[in-house]
Structures are given as structure tokens and as C-alpha cells.
Amino acid sequence: MYTQGLDQAGKEQREVAETADMLAAFQARIDAEEKIEAKDWMPEAYRRTLIRQISQHAHSEIIGMQPEGNWLTRAPSLKRKAILLAKVQDEAGHGLYLYSAAETLGVSRDQLVGDLLSGKAKYSSIFNYPTLSWADIGAVGWLVDGAAIMNQIPLCRCSYGPYARAMVRVCKEESFHQRQGFEIMLTLCRGTDEQKAMAQDALSRWWWPSLMMFGPNDSESKHSAQSMAWKIKRFTNDELRQKFVDVTVQQAEYLGISVPDKDLRFDESSGHHTFGEIDWQEFMDVIAGNGPCNKQRLEKRQAAHDDGAWVREAAQAYASKQAALAAA
Amino acid sequence: MSKQEWPLYEVFIRTKSGLSHRHAGSVHAADDQMALDNARDTYTRRREGVSLWVVRSDSIVASDPAETAAFFEPAEDKIYRHPTFYEIPDGVENL
Amino acid sequence: MTSDEALVAYTLRLADNALVLSQRMLETVAAEPELEEELAHANFALDFIGQARMLYTQAGELEGQGRSEDDLAFMRDENEFRNLLLLEQPNGHFGDALVRQFLFEAFYLHLLEALTRCTDEGLSAIAVRALKEVQYHFRHSSQWMIRLGDGTELSHARVQASLNNAWRYTGEMFVADEIDLAIQENHGGPDLASIQKLWRRDVEKTVAEATLTLPDDEWMASGGKQGQHSEHFGFLIAEMQYLQRSFPGATW
Numbered sequence: 001m002y003t004q005g006l007d008q009a010g011k012e013q014r015e016v017a018e019t020a021d022m023l024a025a026f027q028a029r030i031d032a033e034e035k036i037e038a039k040d041w042m043p044e045a046y047r048r049t050l051i052r053q054i055s056q057h058a059h060s061e062i063i064g065m066q067p068e069g070n071w072l073t074r075a076p077s078l079k080r081k082a083i084l085l086a087k088v089q090d091e092a093g094h095g096l097y098l099y100s101a102a103e104t105l106g107v108s109r110d111q112l113v114g115d116l117l118s119g120k121a122k123y124s125s126i127f128n129y130p131t132l133s134w135a136d137i138g139a140v141g142w143l144v145d146g147a148a149i150m151n152q153i154p155l156c157r158c159s160y161g162p163y164a165r166a167m168v169r170v171c172k173e174e175s176f177h178q179r180q181g182f183e184i185m186l187t188l189c190r191g192t193d194e195q196k197a198m199a200q201d202a203l204s205r206w207w208w209p210s211l212m213m214f215g216p217n218d219s220e221s222k223h224s225a226q227s228m229a230w231k232i233k234r235f236t237n238d239e240l241r242q243k244f245v246d247v248t249v250q251q252a253e254y255l256g257i258s259v260p261d262k263d264l265r266f267d268e269s270s271g272h273h274t275f276g277e278i279d280w281q282e283f284m285d286v287i288a289g290n291g292p293c294n295k296q297r298l299e300k301r302q303a304a305h306d307d308g309a310w311v312r313e314a315a316q317a318y319a320s321k322q323a324a325l326a327a328a
Numbered sequence: 329m330s331k332q333e334w335p336l337y338e339v340f341i342r343t344k345s346g347l348s349h350r351h352a353g354s355v356h357a358a359d360d361q362m363a364l365d366n367a368r369d370t371y372t373r374r375r376e377g378v379s380l381w382v383v384r385s386d387s388i389v390a391s392d393p394a395e396t397a398a399f400f401e402p403a404e405d406k407i408y409r410h411p412t413f414y415e416i417p418d419g420v421e422n423l
Numbered sequence: 424m425t426s427d428e429a430l431v432a433y434t435l436r437l438a439d440n441a442l443v444l445s446q447r448m449l450e451t452v453a454a455e456p457e458l459e460e461e462l463a464h465a466n467f468a469l470d471f472i473g474q475a476r477m478l479y480t481q482a483g484e485l486e487g488q489g490r491s492e493d494d495l496a497f498m499r500d501e502n503e504f505r506n507l508l509l510l511e512q513p514n515g516h517f518g519d520a521l522v523r524q525f526l527f528e529a530f531y532l533h534l535l536e537a538l539t540r541c542t543d544e545g546l547s548a549i550a551v552r553a554l555k556e557v558q559y560h561f562r563h564s565s566q567w568m569i570r571l572g573d574g575t576e577l578s579h580a581r582v583q584a585s586l587n588n589a590w591r592y593t594g595e596m597f598v599a600d601e602i603d604l605a606i607q608e609n610h611g612g613p614d615l616a617s618i619q620k621l622w623r624r625d626v627e628k629t630v631a632e633a634t635l636t637l638p639d640d641e642w643m644a645s646g647g648k649q650g651q652h653s654e655h656f657g658f659l660i661a662e663m664q665y666l667q668r669s670f671p672g673a674t675w
Contacts, residue, residue: 062453073662074662076666077675078476078496082473085468088453093370096355096459097353192673300454303454311517313577314577355459356458366462
């Protein structure tokens with residue numbers, strides 16, 4: 001992943017007017033499945049779209065550490081504790097890979113983090129829901145990571161090289177995340193009645209928010225068409241959501257717990273499940289900052305950032321002193 | 329917000345002896361030793377490597393994509409550098 | 424106390440140290456000063472959880488009463504835990520947690536190194552593995568001691584105060600009781616007096632490089648190794664054990 005230093009050249013280029021010829025040549029590269037690399041000329045809108053999407057993705061990983069981290073100290077066995085920590089750590093790693101990919105586009109991590117903390121940048125709505133029982137850790141792995149994988153696998157082929165490469169690494173590492181979640185659910189469903197009730201309660205609370213993770217319906221999605229043309233996105237929100245419902249309903253049946261949707265049925269003719277209407281008002285509220293945990297999540301991130309400032313500054317001061325000594 | 333963020337380093341990993349180091353990604357760090365440790369803790373969590381290099385990103389000198397044609401295309405017509413350019417009659421072996 | 428009973432008790436102490444420290448470390452996940460440090464921190468906590476699991480399993484087998492790693496971690500009461508008081512101390516700020524880590528790892532490193540040569544094969548095998556992990560941890564924590572000590576005025580003052588506050592918990596590491604002596608005599612285990620010399624040497628070296636001052640050896644707290652803990656320890660145990668205690672016999 002290339003660097004901020006190298007991106008100086010990119011900034012000058014961006015001042016060049018985007019002519020129709022340049023845009024057409026760029027689109028031709030995309031259509032030919034060529035990868036765009038950090039220093040290549042790109043339309044300003046392409047660059048901005050990528051920064052928005054990659055940084056949202058990075059922020060989601062970082063904020064996503066909180067709901068799962070909530071159960072680290074209470075995990076019910078040492079094995080589960082270790083697995084959960086490894087998973088939360090992966091999320092930190094994925095946030096890091098993604099911030100790095102965004103940095104190749106000429107923004108600094110400080111700017112990106114600043115936008116998250118000021119509320120200017122968004123992150124996935126799902127992480128504004130609380131993890132209230134141990135079964136929620138299973139449900140998050142099974143449903144939330146399951147939905148995330150649906151979104152992420154096509155991104156490994158995204159037209160922007162640094163993002164695609166980061167996503168290859170992310171997908172490779174995430175392959176255990178969904179499985180461990182399903183295994184937690186399976187263990188609970190095969191356990192005592194109380195444990196099974198815990199699993200059902202978690203599915204009931206996480207099902208709809210998981211479907212919202214795919215974003216608005218295609219007809220409402222303001223960024224979709226252009227992102228598809230640029231091959232930043234490969235499938236539409238509704239296509240991915242449908243795929244998720246089809247595979248997940250079967251898994252819920254295997255677990256013996258029920259999906260909280262009275263309109264859910266299998267449609268023989270299409271071979272797909274039809275499902276009920278998502279509560280889009282709830283989705284809009286959560287996106288706007290009014291979910292159960294929005295305030296808490298950002299406050300915790302802000303506190304960690306503020307509490308760490310003296311440590312980051314000390315490390316810099318020490319490095320400067322050492323550099324001065326070496327130069328003397 | 330920190331006054332200035334830690335500099336960026338590029339990370340290169342040798343996955344096993346006998347192979348070259350390959351670019352894996354980047355990390356921020358306040359100093360070189362921290363960069364190496366951060367690279368270890370970030371990019372070798374699954375035993376991905378046996379050797380690591382880190383280098384300050386602003387120390388990398390890179391070619392300019394705007395000059396890609398002038399820079400690389402002159403190599404394209406020197407096909408005599410490739411063994412397939414030469415015709416060897418059937419029956420001649422070990423060449 | 425038979426030789427085997429001492430070995431079980433000793434192994435449990437090591438396991439409790441690793442588990443209690445990792446439990447404290449889990450409390451600061453997602454709150455580290457920088458993302459890269461988040462990854463390092465999780466790696467270290469994972470190492471300690473891994474060590475605790477190996478040690479509990481080993482202790483359970485030696486004991487021969489069919490207790491699993493989870494039985495030992497989740498079904499023993501607060502006063503049955505024999506970890507050092509230092510490790511159960513609340514995290515405080517980054518400097519407090521760092522000093523706790525640094526002072527313990529300087530000790531643990533030499534303890535493990537000695538245990539690689541003990542005559543109990545199970546314990547020496549675990550020590551070999553853990554030693555590699557802790558060597559890296561200690562380098563990391565030492566470097567951070569130096570960065571904070573020789574960083575800004577603020578960081579210097581903060582980490583000096585952390586060091587002064589934690590110092591009272593270091594004495595306990597080197598007070599050999601009958602269990603320590605039994606391991607030393609019967610299994611070729613560590614001599615805590617020589618470990619203390621090595622510890623002091625390493626701590627002094629880093630503290631000097633960090634431009635910090637070594638606190639005076641005044642009053643030293645003790646009791647953790649005998650099961651007498653700090654008030655806040657009960658909360659740590661209650662939080663950790665709550666699911667196992669609420670649903671006895673359930674599988675997770």
C-alpha cells in the first residue's frame with residue numbers, strides 16, 4: 001500500500017480538469033478489469049467514493065470491537081475467551097488494513113479518525129445494538145459476520161488495488177469468525193432449555209438489524225449505480241440481502257430456532273425466500289445517531305483516543321530525542 | 329487528537345526461507361523498533377513470516393505512473409531477450 | 424504436604440498469575456492508545472490465556488480429581504486463587520498497566536527460564552513455550568517504559584508515579600514459602616533469591632535508561648500467594664465466573 005509521501009504527486013494531478021477523454025479512458029480501464037493503483041490518475045469522485053467507503057468499513061471494524069469486547073471478561077470458558085479475543089483482535093487488524101488502504105488515497109489516519117469522532121463519518125448501523133447475553137456473541141458471529149462476508153467477498157475483486165488486496169487479507173482471516181459464532185449458537189441450542197431460550201432471544205433481536213446491514217433497497221440507494229459502474233461494488237444491496245436470507249434461514253432451521261418474520265416463506269417458483277418489510281424508520285434512526293448504543297460507542301472511542309494522547313505524544317517525543325542524538 | 333500522527337512504515341514479509349520479502353501492508357509507529365514490533369503483531373499473527381522488513385514510507389522512491397509508457401514500453405520491442413524469439417530445429421536437444 | 428500436592432499448588436499459582444493478568448488486560452481491549460498497540464496488547468493477553476489453559480490442564484491432571492481447566496478457572500472461590508497481588512491491581516492508565524506488566528515480566532521471564540530446567544517434564548515443557556512468548560513481551564514493555572520515562576515531562580511524571588505505586592507489590596514475588604521451597608528441593612525449581620538478583624538487575628537497567636528513579640524498598644504487601652487478596656479482586660472473579668456459576672453443569 002503506497003504512502004502519503006507518494007500521494008503528493010496525486011494532489012497536483014487532481015487540480016487538472018477532468019476532461020471527457022480522461023473519464024472515458026479511466027472507465028475503459030475499469031471495464032477491462034484493470035486494477036487502479038494509488039498513484040494512477042482517477043476521477044475525484046472515484047477517489048472520494050473510495051475514501052468514504054473504505055473509511056466507513058474501517059470505522060465499522062473499530063467500533064465493532066466494542067459489542068463483542070463487552071463479553072471478553074465474561075466468556076464462559078477459557079477456550080471461548082481466547083477465540084473471542086482473537087476475533088476482536090482481528091477486527092482491530094482489519095480496521096488497520098483498511099485505514100492503510102484509505103491512506104493511499106491521500107488522507108491521513110488522523111483525519112479519518114477525526115471524522116469518525118466528530119460524527120461526520122458513519123459506520124455500520126449494526127454495531128449500535130447492544131450485546132445483552134452470551135448468545136449475542138454467537139448471533140453476532142453467525143449473522144453479522146455472515147452478512148459482512150456476503151458484502152466483503154466481492155470486494156476482493158474491487159477495481160481499486162489497495163482496497164482489493166486489503167479485502168483478500170480480511171476475508172482470509174475472517175473465515176473462522178462466522179463459524180465460531182454458529183458453533184456458539186449450536187452449543188446453546190443443544191444445551192439446556194435456558195440456553196436455547198437465550199439463543200432464540202439473540203436471533204430475535206439480531207435478525208432485522210442484520211438485514212439492515214446490506215443498506216437501503218436498490219431503488220433508494222444513492223451511491224449504488226455509480227459504484228457498480230466503477231466496480232467498487234459488484235452486487236446490489238438487494239441481491240446480497242436475498243442471498244443472505246436464503247442461506248441463513250436454512251441454518252436457523254438446523255439450529256431449531258425461528259426467524260422473527262411472519263411473512264417469511266420459501267417461494268418454489270423463484271427458488272428464493274420472500275421476507276417481510278424491513279423497518280426502514282428504525283434503520284434511518286440508527287444511521288442518524290439514534291440507535292440504542294450510538295452515543296455510548298462514540299464516547300468510548302473518544303475516551304480511548306483522548307486517554308491515549310499523552311502516550312502517543314511521549315513516544316513521539318522520545319523518538320525525536322533519539323533522532324537528534326543520532327544526528328549529533 | 330495527537331499533535332502529529334506517528335509516521336507510516338511499509339511492511340515486507342518473507343514467508344519462508346528461500347523466498348523474497350513481499351509487501352504486506354503498512355503500520356504507523358513512532359520509531360523503527362516500534363515499527364518492527366507493530367509489523368510483527370499486525371502481520372504475522374498466523375505465522376505468516378520468518379523475516380520482516382519495515383521502511384519509512386516517505387523513504388520509498390517510486391516510478392511515476394504518468395511516465396509508465398516512457399519508462400516501461402521501450403522494453404517491449406526487445407523480444408530477442410526472450411528465449412522463445414529463437415528458432416531451434418527439431419532434433420536439436422538440450423538447448 | 425506431599426511432593427505432588429506441592430507441585431499441583433505451584434502449577435495452580437502459575438496458572439492463576441497468567442489468568443488474572445489476562446483478565447485485567449481484557450478490560451482495556453478497544454481502549455489502547457493506538458490501533459497498532461491494540462494488536463500487540465491482544466497478542467500478549469492471548470499468550471497469557473494460552474499459558475493459563477496449559478497450566479490448569481496440567482494441574483488438573485496431576486491432581487487426579489477430574490477437574491478441567493474450566494473447573495479450575497471458573498469454579499474456585501476468590502480465596503482459592505493464589506496469584507500475586509500485583510497482577511490483580513486495577514488497570515489505571517496506560518502507564519499503570521505498563522508498569523504492572525513490566526515488573527511482573529521481568530520476574531516471570533527469569534522464573535520461566537529456571538523452570539525450563541526443572542525435573543518435572545510437564546512443567547518444563549510449558550516453561551519452554553511460555554518463555555519465548557514472555558521474552559518478546561518483556562522487550563516490548565521495557566521499550567515502552569523507556570519511551571514514557573524519557574518521553575515528555577508529563578509521561579515521565581506519570582510513569583514514575585506508577586512505578587512508585589506498584590513497587591509495594593514486588594516483594595511478594597520473592598518471598599519463598601513451603602510450596603516454592605518444595606519445588607526447589609524436589610523438582611529442581613527456581614531459587615527465588617537468585618531470581619530476585621536477576622530481576623533487580625534488569626529492572627534497574629531499564630529504569631535507568633528510562634531516566635526514572637527506582638523506588639526505595641519500604642513496606643511490601645503480601646497475601647496473594649496465600650489466597651488473601653485485595654478488595655477489588657472479588658469483583659474480577661465474580662465477573663469472570665458469572666455464567667458458569669449461574670448455569671451449573673451447562674456446556675458452552
